[in-house]
Amino acid sequence: MSETGHIDVSYVAGLARLELDPEKTSRLQKDMDGILAYIEQLEELDVSGIEPTAHAVLLTNVVRDDIAGKSWPRDLMLANAPAEVDEELIKVPQVLPGEGMS
Secondary structure (H helix, E strand, O other): OOOOOOOOHHHHHHHOOOOOOHHHHHHHHHHHHHHHHHHHHHHOOOOOOOOOOOOOOOOOOOOOOOOOOOOOOHHHHOOOOOOEEOOOEEOOOOOOOOOOOO
């Protein structure tokens, strides 16, 4: 952005290696100028007594506490498994080519 509050859309498009037709360039230039004008309005606000924040509301963790409880019986948990490996792992269909059991 230049000191005059203007972003040259054609220049930025060139830096990004984008080809924009003249109609889109004109529309984007108008939109960008409008955004910068709005930012200039915001810069006029007196925010000297306002504490900076990253969020408008306080963020809190909303998940439940991690408390150990009674676990499910192993045979019940594996009842719907398609197959087992060494009575310890659930065998699932191969996802990536070339993967094999070691």
